[in-house]
Amino acid sequence: xxxxxxxxxxxxxxxxxxxxxxxxxxxxxxxxxxxxxxxxxxxxxxxxxxxxxxxxxxxxxxxxxxxxxxxxxxxxxxxxxxxxxxxxxxxxxxxxxxxxxxxxxxxxxxxxxxxxxxxxxxxxxxxxxxxxxxxxxxxxxxxxxxxxxxxxxxxxxxxxxxxxxxxxxxxxxxxxxxxxxxxxxxxxxxxxxxxxxxxxxxxxxxxxxxxxxxxxxx
Numbered sequence: 001x002x003x004x005x006x007x008x009x010x011x012x013x014x015x016x017x018x019x020x021x022x023x024x025x026x027x028x029x030x031x032x033x034x035x036x037x038x039x040x041x042x043x044x045x046x047x048x049x050x051x052x053x054x055x056x057x058x059x060x061x062x063x064x065x066x067x068x069x070x071x072x073x074x075x076x077x078x079x080x081x082x083x084x085x086x087x088x089x090x091x092x093x094x095x096x097x098x099x100x101x102x103x104x105x106x107x108x109x110x111x112x113x114x115x116x117x118x119x120x121x122x123x124x125x126x127x128x129x130x131x132x133x134x135x136x137x138x139x140x141x142x143x144x145x146x147x148x149x150x151x152x153x154x155x156x157x158x159x160x161x162x163x164x165x166x167x168x169x170x171x172x173x174x175x176x177x178x179x180x181x182x183x184x185x186x187x188x189x190x191x192x193x194x195x196x197x198x199x200x201x202x203x204x205x206x207x208x209x210x211x212x213x214x215x216x217x218x
Contacts, residue, residue, distance in 0.1 A: 162206045
């Protein structure tokens with residue numbers, strides 16, 4: 001595996017971990033949330049630099065329905081991250097506490113909407129590339145055959161995780177935050193860290209599942 005490819009994999013893995021951590025605000029607290037946010041923004045920009053060729057091909061070739069969807073998701077994720085970066089700096093009380101002034105109310109609304117859209121879009125982005133990840137895993141296994149029983153167990157577990165993720169997504173009323181129908185996020189501080197992380201991991205799993213199977217039907 002080439003060095004650049006290894007760096008890409010490490011960056012993507014770190015982004016996935018930080019994305020989950022950032023969504024669990026009630027567990028990590030504000031200061032750590034801000035530091036993780038800075039790390040996420042840096043990794044996201046690095047991810048874009050490492051994949052700069054994609055931008056160079058935007059105006060080349062034919063746009064199939066799948067390519068249109070991929071482009072919209074990628075651009076949406078980019079806009080979300082830029083909005084989060086700006087609003088995060090304005091709202092910062094620790095990392096960027098030296099920044100004075102700014103449209104606090106606008107930044108608060110922007111941060112709320114962009115955080116949940118970013119979570120969904122980046123999870124979908126991962127799902128659209130899940131086939132490539134599975135291909136790399138198969139190559140690492142060097143042609144070893146996976147027992148059919150194991151395959152079915154994995155499939156059932158995947159569907160169960162995706163189903164639980166959808167249940168959590170609706171139960172947490174996240175669509176109301178995405179479309180700014182609710183301006184205040186409810187955090188249940190009585191939930192354990194394991195429970196909160198598990199729920200967001202399942203939600204991410206649901207959108208990865210959706211993204212992956214969209215590539216199968218388009």
